[in-house]
Amino acid sequence: MEQKGYRLCIINHSRQADHVEYLMQLVGMGENSISIQFLERYSNLKNLNDSLRKETNSSSFPRFPPKKFFGSTDEKFLNQRQTELNSYFDSIFNSSEFSTLPSLKKWIDEAIKKYAKESVQQTIKVPEVQPNTITQSNSIGNNENVIERNSNNKNSLTA
Numbered sequence: 716m717e718q719k720g721y722r723l724c725i726i727n728h729s730r731q732a733d734h735v736e737y738l739m740q741l742v743g744m745g746e747n748s749i750s751i752q753f754l755e756r757y758s759n760l761k762n763l764n765d766s767l768r769k770e771t772n773s774s775s776f777p778r779f780p781p782k783k784f785f786g787s788t789d790e791k792f793l794n795q796r797q798t799e800l801n802s803y804f805d806s807i808f809n810s811s812e813f814s815t816l817p818s819l820k821k822w823i824d825e826a827i828k829k830y831a832k833e834s835v836q837q838t839i840k841v842p843e844v845q846p847n848t849i850t851q852s853n854s855i856g857n858n859e860n861v862i863e864r865n866s867n868n869k870n871s872l873t874a
Contacts, residue, residue: 720744720814721823723804725797726752730788734758737797741826753830757782760800766818767807776813777806 720743727738736754743749764779780799786792807813 720808722808725800725804728793728797729754730793735788735793737800739826741823743827749827749831751827751830753826757796763818763822764803766822767813767816770816770818771813773812777803779803 722742722744724740724742725737726740729736729738734756736756737760738752739755740750740752761779761782768776780796780803783792783796807819813819
C-alpha cells in the first residue's frame with residue numbers, strides 16, 4: 716500500500732477587523748488523495764506549533780515565525796510572514812520525524828473532516844434553454860439560486 720503524505724501551502728492572506736487569516740491548501744498524496752483549501756488564523760497555527768514542539772526534543776525543529784505586536788497588518792510584513800510560514804510547513808512536512816507527530820496528524824484529520832465538503836469542486840450543468848426562458852443554476856455548498864426569465868422579460872430569483 717502506498718504511503719499517505721501531505722503538502723501544505725499558504726496561498727494568500729487576508730486582513731480582517733482584528734486578525735489575519737491565511738488561505739491554506741492541504742494536498743494529500745497517495746491512495747487517499749485529497750485537496751482542500753481553508754482559512755486559518757496565525758494564533759491557531761502558533762498553537763499547532765506549540766503542540767508539535769512538546770512532542771519532540773529535536774534541536775532541528777524548525778523556527779516558527781514570531782508574533783509581532785505592532786505593524787502586524789502591514790502588507791510587506793504579511794507577505795514576509797506568509798513566506799516564512801510556507802518554509803516552516805515545508806520543513807515539517809518534508810521531515811520523516813516531524814510529519815508523523817500525533818498533533819500534526821490530529822490537525823490534518825480535523826481540517827479534512829471540517830473542510831473537505833466545502834472544497835468539493837463546483838460542477839456546472841448547462842441546461843437546455845427553452846424559448847423566452849433562461850435558467851441559471853449555481854450551487855455552492857447547500858445554497859442554490861435559480862434565475863428565471865419569463866416571457867414578459869421579468870427576472871425572478873428563487874432559492
